[in-house]
Amino acid sequence: MNAVDIINKTKNSVPLTDDEIKWLVNAYTEDSVPDYQMSAWLMAVCLNGLTEQETLSLTYAMRDSGEILRLDLPMTADKHSTGGVGDKTSLIIGPAAAACGVCVAKMSGRGLGHTGGTIDKLESIKGFRTEMPLSEFEEILRETGFSVISQSGNLCPADKKIYALRNSTGTVNSIPLICASIMSKKLATNADCLVLDVKYGSGAFMKTRSDAEKLAALMEKIGKAAGKKCRAVVTDMDVPLGNNIGNALEVEEAIDILSGKTKGRLYEICISLTADILELSGKGSRDECAALAEEAISSGKAIGIFKITLSLHGGDPAVCDDTSLLPHARFTYKVKAACDMKICGFNTEELGMVSLILGAGRIAKDDRIDMSAGIVMNVQAGDILTAGETVMTLCSTVCSDFSEAAIRAIKAVNFEKINCQPPLT
Numbered sequence: 001m002n003a004v005d006i007i008n009k010t011k012n013s014v015p016l017t018d019d020e021i022k023w024l025v026n027a028y029t030e031d032s033v034p035d036y037q038m039s040a041w042l043m044a045v046c047l048n049g050l051t052e053q054e055t056l057s058l059t060y061a062m063r064d065s066g067e068i069l070r071l072d073l074p075m076t077a078d079k080h081s082t083g084g085v086g087d088k089t090s091l092i093i094g095p096a097a098a099a100c101g102v103c104v105a106k107m108s109g110r111g112l113g114h115t116g117g118t119i120d121k122l123e124s125i126k127g128f129r130t131e132m133p134l135s136e137f138e139e140i141l142r143e144t145g146f147s148v149i150s151q152s153g154n155l156c157p158a159d160k161k162i163y164a165l166r167n168s169t170g171t172v173n174s175i176p177l178i179c180a181s182i183m184s185k186k187l188a189t190n191a192d193c194l195v196l197d198v199k200y201g202s203g204a205f206m207k208t209r210s211d212a213e214k215l216a217a218l219m220e221k222i223g224k225a226a227g228k229k230c231r232a233v234v235t236d237m238d239v240p241l242g243n244n245i246g247n248a249l250e251v252e253e254a255i256d257i258l259s260g261k262t263k264g265r266l267y268e269i270c271i272s273l274t275a276d277i278l279e280l281s282g283k284g285s286r287d288e289c290a291a292l293a294e295e296a297i298s299s300g301k302a303i304g305i306f307k308i309t310l311s312l313h314g315g316d317p318a319v320c321d322d323t324s325l326l327p328h329a330r331f332t333y334k335v336k337a338a339c340d341m342k343i344c345g346f347n348t349e350e351l352g353m354v355s356l357i358l359g360a361g362r363i364a365k366d367d368r369i370d371m372s373a374g375i376v377m378n379v380q381a382g383d384i385l386t387a388g389e390t391v392m393t394l395c396s397t398v399c400s401d402f403s404e405a406a407i408r409a410i411k412a413v414n415f416e417k418i419n420c421q422p423p424l425t
């Protein structure tokens with residue numbers, strides 16, 4: 001086999017065999033196919049797509065490029081989100097499902113660009129360890145039913161290499177490539193039940209609902225073909241998820257939801273996703289599972305699980321009772337309404353970028369994060385404000401000059417002016 005024949009087949013929309021895909025993935029991972037040939041193939045995939053069978057072969061080839069996790073536990077569940085701005089759902093769903101008797105074993109990534117990563121959020125809790133031997137991960141799961149660790153170095157090395165290449169060659173945005181990349185990691189993590197939350201909108205990879213539905217359907221098919229109980233749902237990322245964006249700020253909001261102090265859209269989404277996990281795990285009908293999820297929070301069981309998980313990971317469980325123990329920003333800046341206005345919506349991706357400028361994210365993978373940085377949204381879409389009221393609060397410790405962030409933040413708000421006529425005299 002050779003790379004040029006494979007590139008030409010995809011360029012001419014001739015389906016590749018399972019063996020050809022395996023060969024290409026292995027040869028690229030072992031450095032015997034160079035970046036320029038793999039880039040050409042990836043671009044051909046972006047332009048012509050892959051069949052479902054090819055996507056399945058690519059997923060398996062990437063999964064099999066490294067270690068496959070085998071936990072000695074009766075049944076585990078995993079939830080994956082395709083990423084968004086302010087998405088702290090994993091921190092809520094994991095303890096809530098565990099409180100209902102379903103073990104949620106997560107390997108998560110760090111944030112890159114405008115989307116945050118669960119690992120970074122948890123590391124904003126002083127002392128919290130996300131790297132540990134698998135035996136310790138298993139022990140924590142046995143004790144609490146919920147644990148999160150960072151992706152093992154040898155899990156899907158092919159995806160690691162291909163994803164980095166896609167990032168620098170304009171080939172991220174392809175449904176079969178995104179599907180194979182996510183599903184190879186999920187299959188290598190090897191949970192029995194998988195709930196996949198595919199986001200769409202301005203803050204997500206998939207900009208339209210119809211693309212998100214295509215990706216969701218393909219991921220669900222692949223999960224089921226691999227023998228998993230799998231459900232993919234689509235959710236709207238046209239507005240940030242919850243009020244807080246940024247690592248410690250998101251942990252604080254997750255604690256408020258887990259403690260039953262706050263409800264609203266984020267709470268509803270978390271109940272629905274937890275119910276999906278419980279239903280797939282055989283805990284009852286959809287309605288029964290939603291009731292179980294609500295009870296896990298209202299009874300205090302979910303926050304109890306989160307506290308034990310925190311302490312077993314080396315973090316301080318007292319943050320759940322006193323969120324002032326989380327990192328807080330040294331500098332804040334209130335973005336205020338310049339006139340009376342109705343908030344129509346937000347450019348969510350741009351809010352993610354503002355949070356990045358404030359220090360909450362990383363542009364390059366080794367950048368240091370300011371755990372206290374981010375944005376508190378003081379309003380929601382549909383709210384009516386009078387001039388001078390606060391739209392959002394920018395927070396940072398590493399950045400005291402808010403000029404660039406504030407200008408971008410104002411531009412990320414879509415609003416209609418109201419009462420702008422000159423006053424009658």
Ligand code: URA
Nearest residue numbers: 082177178179181182
């Ligand atoms: N997340 C992934 O892991 N891979 C993609 O290709 C896109 C999002």
